[in-house]
Amino acid sequence: MTEATMTNEVVEKTGVDRKVPDQTVGNVYVDEPRMTSRAVDVYYGDKQAIDGVTLDIGAQEVISFIGPSGCGKSTFLRCLNRMNDTIDICRVTGEIALDGQNIYDPSIDVVPLRARVGMVFQKPNPFPKSIYDNIAYGPRIHGLATDKVDLDNIVEESLTKAGLWEEVKDRLEQPGTGLSGGQQQRLCIARAMAVSPEVILMDEPCSALDPIATAKVEELIHELREQYTIVIVTHSMQQAARVSNRTAYFHLGKLVEVGETKQIFTNPTHELTQDYITGRFG
Amino acid sequence: MSLTSILLILLGIALLGSFYAKSHVLKMAGSQVTAMHSLPNHHFAYTFLVTLLPSAIVAIIWSLSEQTVIMNLVVGTFPENIQALPADLMSLTMTKFQNFLNGVVFGEPDPWMVASGEAYVSMVSNSRWGATLVSLILAGLGVYWAVSRIEPQFRARNRVETIIKGFLIVCSIVAILTTIGIVVSVLFESIRFFREISIFEFLFGTHWSPMIAMREDQAGSSGSFGAIPLFTGTLLISAIAMSVAIPVGLMSAIYLSEYANQKARSVLKPLLEILAGIPTVVYGFFAALTVAPFLAQNGASLGLDVSTESALAAGIVMGIMIIPFISSLSDDVINSVPQSLRDAAYGLGATRSETIRQVILPAALPGIVGAVLLAVSRAIGETMIVVMAAGVAARLTANPLESVTTVTVQIVKLLIGDQEFDSPKTMAAFALGLTLLVITLCLNIYALHVVRKYREQYD
Numbered sequence: 092m093t094e095a096t097m098t099n100e101v102v103e104k105t106g107v108d109r110k111v112p113d114q115t116v117g118n119v120y121v122d123e124p125r126m127t128s129r130a131v132d133v134y135y136g137d138k139q140a141i142d143g144v145t146l147d148i149g150a151q152e153v154i155s156f157i158g159p160s161g162c163g164k165s166t167f168l169r170c171l172n173r174m175n176d177t178i179d180i181c182r183v184t185g186e187i188a189l190d191g192q193n194i195y196d197p198s199i200d201v202v203p204l205r206a207r208v209g210m211v212f213q214k215p216n217p218f219p220k221s222i223y224d225n226i227a228y229g230p231r232i233h234g235l236a237t238d239k240v241d242l243d244n245i246v247e248e249s250l251t252k253a254g255l256w257e258e259v260k261d262r263l264e265q266p267g268t269g270l271s272g273g274q275q276q277r278l279c280i281a282r283a284m285a286v287s288p289e290v291i292l293m294d295e296p297c298s299a300l301d302p303i304a305t306a307k308v309e310e311l312i313h314e315l316r317e318q319y320t321i322v323i324v325t326h327s328m329q330q331a332a333r334v335s336n337r338t339a340y341f342h343l344g345k346l347v348e349v350g351e352t353k354q355i356f357t358n359p360t361h362e363l364t365q366d367y368i369t370g371r372f373g
Numbered sequence: 374m375s376l377t378s379i380l381l382i383l384l385g386i387a388l389l390g391s392f393y394a395k396s397h398v399l400k401m402a403g404s405q406v407t408a409m410h411s412l413p414n415h416h417f418a419y420t421f422l423v424t425l426l427p428s429a430i431v432a433i434i435w436s437l438s439e440q441t442v443i444m445n446l447v448v449g450t451f452p453e454n455i456q457a458l459p460a461d462l463m464s465l466t467m468t469k470f471q472n473f474l475n476g477v478v479f480g481e482p483d484p485w486m487v488a489s490g491e492a493y494v495s496m497v498s499n500s501r502w503g504a505t506l507v508s509l510i511l512a513g514l515g516v517y518w519a520v521s522r523i524e525p526q527f528r529a530r531n532r533v534e535t536i537i538k539g540f541l542i543v544c545s546i547v548a549i550l551t552t553i554g555i556v557v558s559v560l561f562e563s564i565r566f567f568r569e570i571s572i573f574e575f576l577f578g579t580h581w582s583p584m585i586a587m588r589e590d591q592a593g594s595s596g597s598f599g600a601i602p603l604f605t606g607t608l609l610i611s612a613i614a615m616s617v618a619i620p621v622g623l624m625s626a627i628y629l630s631e632y633a634n635q636k637a638r639s640v641l642k643p644l645l646e647i648l649a650g651i652p653t654v655v656y657g658f659f660a661a662l663t664v665a666p667f668l669a670q671n672g673a674s675l676g677l678d679v680s681t682e683s684a685l686a687a688g689i690v691m692g693i694m695i696i697p698f699i700s701s702l703s704d705d706v707i708n709s710v711p712q713s714l715r716d717a718a719y720g721l722g723a724t725r726s727e728t729i730r731q732v733i734l735p736a737a738l739p740g741i742v743g744a745v746l747l748a749v750s751r752a753i754g755e756t757m758i759v760v761m762a763a764g765v766a767a768r769l770t771a772n773p774l775e776s777v778t779t780v781t782v783q784i785v786k787l788l789i790g791d792q793e794f795d796s797p798k799t800m801a802a803f804a805l806g807l808t809l810l811v812i813t814l815c816l817n818i819y820a821l822h823v824v825r826k827y828r829e830q831y832d
Contacts, residue, residue, distance in 0.1 A: 177719060179634055205722035212720070216713035219736050228731070229721040279717070286721060 111343050113143075116361045117350040121149035125290060125320045126171060126208075131185035133166055133175065133344075140166045142344045143185075148290070153312060153321040155331035155352070158341035159367065164324045167341070168292050171322065172208035173201045189290070206233050209283035213295040215275030217267030217282075222259050225267040225278055226250060229286035245285055253281035254311055273304020280311060284319075291315070293323040297330065309334050328368065332356050340364045374505045376436045380429060383512050387425035390516035394420035394523050402525040411530035419529040422536050424515035432508040439504070443496045450492045452485045559810060562803030569797045570598045575804060577601065581767035583787060583798045598801055600808070602769040606684070606777035610759060611752040613688025613773055614695055618748060621692070622699025623741065629700065630707040631729055642704070649697040657761035660690035665762050672774065680764075682776040687763035691755055698748040706740030707733060739823050746820035750813040756781035780805050 124147035133141035141163045148154055148171075156164035166175070173194060175181040186193050194204055206229070217225050226246040229235075236242035246263070250256040255277045259270070267278050276296060283291055293312075297305040312321060312334045325331050331338050331352065338355040340348045340363070348355065348364045359365045395417040402409050444467075448456065455466060472478070473486050474493060482490075523529065567575070578599020625645060629638055665686035672679030679685070710733050718728040734741070756779070764776030765786055787802040 172720070174716065174719060177715070202722045202724055205720060210716075210720035212713060212716055214713055216711070216717040218714060218717065218732055228718075228723075232721070232723050232727050232731075282717075282721065 111345045111347060111363065112361065113345075115145065115346045116348040116364075117355075119146050119346070119349050121147045121152070123150050124148060125150040125190065127186075127188045127191075128167075128170075129186045129188075131167070131170060131183065131187060133163070133170060134182045134184075135178070136180045140344055141170070144346045146339060146346060146349060148320060148322060149337075150320055151316060151318075152337060153316045153323065153335040154337040154339060155335035156322065156324045156339050156341060157326075157328060157331050157367070158347075160326075162341040163344040164339075164341040165294055167346075168294055168322060168324050171290070171292055172205050172210055174205075174210065176201060203233075206286045207288050208290045208292060209286060209288035211276070211279050211283055211291065211293045211296050214299045215272055215279050217270070217275050217278050219266060219268050221264045222250075222267045222270070222278065223263040225282050226285050229282060233286055235286060249281040249285040250278075252284055252315070253277045254307065254314075255281055271304070273300050273307055276300060276304065276308055277311060280308070280315075284315075288319065290320040290322065293321065295324050295326060298326060305330070328356070340367060342367075374501055376432060376504075379432045379505055379508055383425055383428050383432065383508060386509070386512045386516065387421050390424050390512075390519065391417045391421040393516075394520050397520060398523050398525060398527075401523075405525065409525040410528050411533075415529040415533050416523050416527070418533045420516065420519040420523070422533065423519045424512050426536070427515060428508040428511035431511055432504055435500075435504040435507070439497070439500050443493065443500060446496060447489055447493045450489045455485065556810065559803050559807045562800050563807040565795075566797055566800035566804045570801070570804075574598060575600050575801075576808075579769055581783070583783075583801050596798060598797065598804075600780070600805065602767040603778060603780045603783055603805065604808075605769055605771070606763075606767070607753055607779040607781075609684050609771065609773060609777055610688045610691065610763060610779055611749060613685060614691035614752045614755075615745070615749060617689055617692025618695040618699050618752075619745060622696045622748075623703055625696070625700040626703035626707060627729060627734075630704050631725065631733070642701070645700055646697050648694065649701075651694070653694065653755060653757040654761075656690050656694050657757045660686050660758050660762035664690055668774075677774060679774045680776050682762060682764035683774050684763050684777045685773040687759050687761075688773065690762060691752055691758050694755070694758070695748045695751055698751060699744050702744035702747065703737070703741050706737045706744065709740070710736045739826055743820045743824035746816050746823065750816045750820075753779075753809065753813055753816075754781060756785060760785065780809050784809075 126148040128144055128146045131141055131144045132139060144167055156168060158164050169175045170183055170187060175183060183195060187195060189207065218228065223246055226249050227242055230242060230245050236245055247256060250259060255274060258274060270278060297308050309330060315321060323335060335352050338352045339346055342363050348359060348361045355364065356368060359368050395413050398416045399413055458466060470486060473482055473490060575598050578597065579601045580597045580599045581602045582597050584596060629642055633641060665681055665683060668683060668686050669679045669681050714732055714736060715728055718732045759779045759782045765778050765782055766776055767778050768775060770777060784802045784805050787799060793799065
């Protein structure tokens with residue numbers, strides 16, 4: 092982190108007034124950004140859901156988005172791979188770039204973009220196909236495998252990375268929907284990894300899972316941070332504290348505070364962050 | 374007294390009794406109204422149902438069976454020589470007697486007829502009085518029974534709910550009984566038919582010509598009942614109809630559910646469903662007057678010999694008729710594929726058409742198959758379009774440009790005009806009906822099975 096960016100964006104504590112700040116508290120920039128977002132606004136029809144979010148997402152980091160329900164953290168997450176395109180009335184302004192290239196540029200095709208920025212959803216959503224076909228779906232549509240052996244390797248590798256290979260290697264032809272909830276979610280993570288994305292977006296990936304399955308997914312996230320950039324939306328502050336190295340706090344569509352996870356949870360700067368962390372609302 | 378007036382009186386008694394029962398129970402409860410087991414209205418309803426139901430049922434059954442019972446009794450008053458007549462003459466005499474009772478008399482009526490007629494008249498009047506009396510007594514007993522049982526702790530609500538549940542069960546049984554009744558009546562006529570014509574000849578014979586000489590000396594065919602040409606005709610027309618309806622219906626369902634925005638959808642879907650509301654006769658003359666001549670003309674310019682009544686014309690129009698079935702049902706099925714599956718595919722970078730082809734359609738397939746099977750049974754049962762556009766000649770052919778006929782059309786043809794109900798020609802209609810019923814029943818059961826299997830998958 093350069094000193095210039097440090098001094099530039101650090102905003103002083105705003106006193107007792109708990110207004111949502113116009114400028115984000117903390118350092119929104121990183122040295123080697125994988126994705127950058129500049130003054131992003133999102134509107135659903137006339138309603139503004141995201142207001143001026145500027146944020147860098149570094150390579151090989153796990154950043155978690157926290158905040159009360161309806162604060163826009165999922166909306167912002169879905170902007171990062173243009174999943175909001177599927178909603179007719181959704182409009183995004185500002186600039187979001189992946190490796191320096193604006194993903195909302197008209198010349199950008201969303202299909203390869205979504206292969207580079209994968210996504211895992213709140214509820215496990217395996218296709219009603221076999222475990223094998225679930226993983227092979229992405230490589231097939233993007234033509235990543237040259238032959239059957241290659242495809243087999245991708246499937247095995249993805250399942251191994253997701254820690255699921257040992258559990259399912261003997262029943263790859265069985266439907267993915269027959270797995271337990273936690274296994275299904277790891278299957279979905281494996282499916283996202285099978286197209287070798289650079290960034291994986293996770294939208295509350297553990298909210299439908301029991302504590303044991305949650306622990307496994309969190310362990311997995313820990314291992315994946317070596318290779319991928321992971322953005323995770325979560326309602327569980329313990330989870331954010333456990334898995335991420337940076338944390339962003341959203342409130343009413345604005346990015347209130349960003350910082351090292353340790354700093355956010357032990358010494359939050361903004362009152363709103365403090366109130367949320369200490370459980371005064373949420 | 375007529376049945377209507379009896380019923381009105383019973384209704385009056387039931388209402389009065391119920392009002393009395395309600396005020397009675399309120400008086401008994403005094404200030405403890407809230408401590409009553411059931412609401413006062415439940416006591417009202419209990420009394421009303423207990424009074425009206427048994428008495429009204431008895432009155433209705435009585436007047437429905439009155440005629441039969443009295444006629445049987447009247448026969449007993451006939452002179453012995455008349456009673457001793459053989460069965461066929463007896464039925465003639467009974468008809469004569471009926472006509473006499475209705476005031477249709479040719480010449481001077483027999484004296485015994487006058488005497489029995491008077492007996493009949495007095496029996497009817499006695500029976501009316503009996504019906505009135507019995508039902509009124511039952512109603513009175515009902516009021517008494519209800520009022521004597523009612524007290525604040527009486528569980529009127531539970532009893533009313535039991536009666537209502539029984540009523541609901543009866544309603545659902547009516548539909549089932551009707552189905553069984555239809556099957557049984559068709560079945561018995563078919564059995565009579567199969568006594569005269571072998572079932573193998575019927576199912577596997579290839580010549581259909583149901584004309585039978587009515588007298589020994591009459592020229593004409595002796596009738597042949599091979600139903601194969603009818604089934605191939607049905608199959609041919611249904612196949613043409615489905616090959617129009619399935620692609621068009623499915624594609625419009627996909628457009629409506631995946632591509633059309635909310636506004637287009639809200640306009641297009643009702644418009645498409647209007648097709649289902651057009652009477653089949655209207656489709657029939659559209660087929661006969663517009664499509665068939667169009668095909669014939671264009672066929673001629675292509676060097677094809679298209680008959681003016683062709684399976685193709687009927688099949689195409691029938692297919693158009695069926696489009697809304699398939700599009701509407703498939704649209705519902707596609708919409709019920711969870712959004713999370715679409716998100717999953719889009720999230721992996723699938724295009725819209727890849728998502729539809731590889732994720733949504735496979736997930737919706739069982740439901741779509743169900744829709745198609747329902748549409749097929751509709752196509753098999755369709756008659757009017759075929760009569761008007763495909764002709765009535767039973768011909769064993771696979772050429773869609775020729776005229777063919779279907780099972781339903783032949784049933785209509787066999788049953789219109791003057792018929793004798795003991796000739797195989799007429800009874801053949803029932804055998805055809807039975808076969809058709811079995812086929813569509815199997816299709817429907819299979820369709821329901823497929824739809825149910827689909828439902829289990831996502832709920």
